[in-house]
Amino acid sequence: MENFSLPTATGVAAIGLKTGLIFPNDDIAAITTEAVKSFVEDKDIICVTEAVVARSQNRYISCSDLAEDIQKKLNLKPKSTLAVISPIASRNRFALVLKALAMATRGGKVIVQLSMPLDEVGNQVMDEEFATTRIRLKKVLKSLREARENTPQLNVLIREIIAALKLQELGYNILSIRKITGTGIADLTVRTPEGKLAVAEVTFANLEKAKKKAIEIKQDVDGAEQAMVIAVDLGHHKIVMADAExxxxxxxxxxxxxxxxxxxPDxxxxxxxxxxKFSHPITGIDYRDLYIEMIESGDAEGEVLFTNNPLKVYDRGYINGVCISAVHERDKLKELFTSFGAMVPVLTLQDIGPGPWGVIGSNVSDFEKGVLKLLPGDADGTAENIKAKIRExxxxxxxxxxxxxGAYKDPDTGIYEMADPHPAIGVSSGLKSAALRTGSKLKLQVDTLYNQGYSREEIGNMLKNKQDKITKESLGTTPRSVTSIVATLADLVAGSADAGTPIVLVRGFQYSRAN
Structure with a gap:
């Protein structure tokens, strides 16, 4: 790429650059300069992935050192109980952090609250249909129980909700509950674990009578392949299920x-x-099982709660400390716990481990040895040093x-893969003063002026001379952070696998300074 050049009609261009391997204590400014010196131009933006910057700075921490830091900052005694709030579902990003949190309890207990059905960046924690149906059933059950005192007949509905909850646990998908949803002709219409459409009649005791009715209903339901009967004993808390045929x-x-x-219901x-099991559709990992395994590997007892109400951890007994483990919602959640009157220390992932980011944005360096790589230290200063070296x-x-x-969401996986606090971890001085990127929609301007009868040449001249006052004032683009846009572009170009391009050169990106 010694004679690197772009066509004159090029707008924004981003190119990934390969380097040699980068190790701890390497001079990242010299390495970056060597990679770009022969073709860099004024106003280029040189992007370097935080991973190699942190490695060059030797930014690592072991689980044992992190556990000691956690224990001191939360003042945890042996056999303590620690609440871990809203972590993302990630083996790379959180598993070893959780192990260190468990080690800090010194043989105690860790209660992990997982939001459902997704974590804050879009990873599936629980099957969405299961979660939605489950919570809805439990809320209906609560309402029925509250009303039952004055209306004993509601036991008929309660038994069907109980039956539906148990069927869900056995792998059935609840499609309708006739007396609740007003749809279907069977008490319950379900999809079996094998994928068959089934109808179920629910009774208190008489299975034989219910069998006949279930078989009759099956004949009237298009596509039904199975008829079931379910007897619910509310007094003895027993359910009997049978195939009607x-x-x-x-x-x-x-x-x-x-x-x-x-x-x-929460x-x-x-x-x-x-x-x-709730295996992630992409990774195949059941994060409940993984996180329990990591807690136990830290010699602690583990418990997982699926709830969108983090304060429910207090229902599980006395808590000695709270670690807010969300990335983007950490300050809001910390405020929730402190305003609730927490009498124990409440910390975030940013508060544990070395500054400035703690273990936010950390990832696995060596899983077997329990070593984490942290985000770079003084990232702004490092960016400024690289800038100065390139100029020199x-x-x-x-x-x-x-x-x-990068700050983008994959529409195919639903994952908003941003486990770092910001897309841009550090920037040089010129980017610090960049204004939000705004503008007018060129496609709208062209369409509007074309529909008004202007010619190609007239439209071109009007846009060039900014004479399109009506369209310019009617609709603008969404203001966005310049550094977030450029960082996301760089992340997409660099890739996260084995592309070997830790440096991305961005050319032609226009932005203005803030006033």
Whole structure:
């Protein structure tokens, strides 16, 4: 790329640049300068991934050192109970942090509150349909229980909700509950774990009578392949299920252990899930299992709560400390706990480990040895040093940006893959004063002027001379942060796998200074 040049009609261009391997204590300013010196131009933006910057700074911490820091900052005694609030679902980003948190309790307990169905960056924590149906069923159950005192007949509806909750635990998908949803002709219409459409009649005791009715209903439901009967004993907390069309032995289930959990409409507890797994559709990881495993590897007892009300952790007994583990919502959640009157220390991931970011944005360096790589220290200063080095060697005046995760959401996976606090971790002085990027919509201007009868030449001249006052004032673009745009562009170009292009040169990106 010694003779690198772009066509004169080029707008913004971003090119990934390969370097040699970068190790701890390497001179990142010299490496970056060497990579760009032969073709860099004034006003280029040189972007360097935070990963190699942090590595060159030797920014690592072990789980044992992190655990010691956590223990001191939260003042945790042996056998303490620690609440971990709203972490993202990520093996790379959080598993070792969780192990260190568990180690800090010194044989205690860690209660992890996971938001559902997704974490704050879009990772699936629980199947969305399961979560939505589960919470809806439990809310209806709560309403029915509150009204039952004056209307004993509501037990008929309660038994059907209980039956639906138990079927969900067994892997059935609840499609309708006739007396609740007003749809379907069976008490319950479900999809079996094998994918069959099934109808179920629910009774208090008489299975044989219910079998006949279930078979009749099945014949009237298009596509139904199975008829079921379910007897619910509310007094003894037993459920009996049978196939209405076979002589297979009925199965009995005890819902007594889950009853208290059924009565809490804000939380899905582990004892409600039985053998249900929520494997992430892309990674295949069940984060509930992974996080329990990491807690136990830190010699602590683990518990996971699925709830969007973080304060529910207080229902699980005395808490000795709280670690807010969200990335983007950390300050809001910390304020929630402190305003609620927490009498124990409340810290965020930014407060544990070395500054300025703590372990926010950290990722696994060595999983087996329990080592984390942190975000760079003094990223702004590092960017300024790289800028100065490039000017010294090439004579060119550039800006430098150290980038982390890009601020974009993948529409196919639903993941907003931004586990770093900002897309731009550090910037040189010129980018610090960049104004929000705004403008007028060229496509709207051209369409409007064309529809008004102007010719190609007239439209071109009007746009060039900014004479299109009506369209310019009618609709502008959404203001966006210049550094976030450039960092996201760099992250997309660099990739996160094995492209080997930790430096991205951005040319032709126009922006203005803030007043």
């Amino acid at each position: 076979t002589t297979d032995e009925a199965k009995t289930y005890d819902f007594g252990p889950q009853l208290e959990s059924y009565h809490d 939380v899905v507890y582990i004892n409600e899930l039985e053998n249900i 060697v090439s004579g060119k005046d550039v800006e430098v940006l150290i980038f982390g995760d």
